Amino acid sequence: MFALVESGSVTKFFKGNKGITIGDTQYPKQIFQWSNEELQAIGIYPVRVDTTNKKDEAWYINTNITYAVDGDEVVGSYSTATAKEIEDRNEVDDDDNPLLDDDENQIVTKGLKTIKKEMINNQCAGILQPSDWRVIKAKETSTTMDSGWKTWRASVRTKCNSMQTQIDGATNVEELKALFEYTNTGTEANPVYTRPLGEFPVK
Numbered sequence: 001m002f003a004l005v006e007s008g009s010v011t012k013f014f015k016g017n018k019g020i021t022i023g024d025t026q027y028p029k030q031i032f033q034w035s036n037e038e039l040q041a042i043g044i045y046p047v048r049v050d051t052t053n054k055k056d057e058a059w060y061i062n063t064n065i066t067y068a069v070d071g072d073e074v075v076g077s078y079s080t081a082t083a084k085e086i087e088d089r090n091e092v093d094d095d096d097n098p099l100l101d102d103d104e105n106q107i108v109t110k111g112l113k114t115i116k117k118e119m120i121n122n123q124c125a126g127i128l129q130p131s132d133w134r135v136i137k138a139k140e141t142s143t144t145m146d147s148g149w150k151t152w153r154a155s156v157r158t159k160c161n162s163m164q165t166q167i168d169g170a171t172n173v174e175e176l177k178a179l180f181e182y183t184n185t186g187t188e189a190n191p192v193y194t195r196p197l198g199e200f201p202v203k
Contacts, residue, residue: 001047002032002039003067003074010067010074013047036072045074053078059112059177060084083173087111112176117164124160127200128153155201163197 004012004022014020016032022042031039036046047067054062060081067076091099091107099107110118131149138145170176179197186192 002044003047005043005045005069005074008069010069014044040072045069045072047074047076049076051078053080055081056177059173085109085111086113086170086173086176088114112173113167113170116167116176116180120160120163120167123200124156127156131203149203152201152203159198159200166197 002014002016003010004014014032017029019026019028020031021027022044027042031044039045049065060083062081063079065076065078067074069075088111089109091109093099101107131153134145134149135153137143166179167176170179180195182193182195184191185194
């Protein structure tokens, strides 16, 4: 990407794949094959984006990119990212009164803890669903479900509850994020990737 710099400020961006017009002068797309010195002579600089401050958008809110001339290039940069809220937030109006929905219920914006716990619950339900028929059959026929399946299903629910407890225990975004991050606990030749949150039992 390229930028047009006029009076020290970035005024326009170009992808570099078609001709452009600067003032009253038209240039073919081949202009972007010129040397940097030739381009800068007419106010065009290559653009580089510095992602040092950019963070994972699943956990943080990044700022918009700001662009500025830096030597022989235009550099786009992010300001400090803001961590998303991990706790639920009750919404209020400008007078600090509770915001209610049409049914007079408090409007709540879900925090990351709730979002992640709902995700874990959905995963748990999805794992158990294929064997739900075994539970239904045992109830409808007054028989006993295979003990192996019964034990496994209980272990899945236990792990789900354990994961929820771990999520609830996080006090900030970095702690919560770390629960889901995989690291190699094995070797380079024989990698074993695990995460603090663990995994559901496999049947």
